[in-house]
Amino acid sequence: xxxxxxxxxxxxxxARIFMNEGSGEITVNGRKFEExxxxxxxxxxxxxxxxxxxxxxxxxxxxxxxxxxITGQAGAIRLAIARALLQVNPEYRQQLKPAGLxxxxxxxxxxxxxxxxxxxxxxxxxxx
Numbered sequence: 214x215x216x217x218x219x220x221x222x223x224x225x226x227x228a229r230i231f232m233n234e235g236s237g238e239i240t241v242n243g244r245k246f247e248e249x250x251x252x253x254x255x256x257x258x259x260x261x262x263x264x265x266x267x268x269x270x271x272x273x274x275x276x277x278x279x280x281x282x283i284t285g286q287a288g289a290i291r292l293a294i295a296r297a298l299l300q301v302n303p304e305y306r307q308q309l310k311p312a313g314l315x316x317x318x319x320x321x322x323x324x325x326x327x328x329x330x331x332x333x334x335x336x337x338x339x340x341x
Contacts, residue, residue: 217300221293223318226281228289232297235273241290242278255287262295265312266305272297288318 217232239246239259250256263269274294278286295314298305309315323332330336 214301217297219293219296219300221289221291221296221317223288223292224281224285224321226278226285226289228276228278228286228293230277230290230293230297231275232272232294232301234271237270237272239274239276241276250283250287252283255283258287259290259294261291261312262298262309262314265308265314266298268298268301272301292317 214234219230219232221228221230241249246259247256250259260269263272274297276290276293278290280286281289291314295309299309299315306315325332
């Protein structure tokens, strides 16, 4: 198997991953996976595609991720890994699709509007 290259996005984060067969080692921006994501929730989220397809520890993943925050980056990496696993074996779609791992989360931050302090919040209204 050659190196598989896929892209995942979430909010304003973009993750590019390079996946090969290996021992299950994951590096994110040149750092160890556990070091980059100290919060367990984010680590579980990133590894979900491997758990769903029972491929934990079979692939080495190198990740370049930029933009957004930690949660957005974890979601972007999760989508990229799911897409890469689909390239490895198209039959994984039956497991990944029902788990919602192939859907790009379209939610973005709403822009701030003029005349308001935030996107939807309004300044206090005084009748008199």
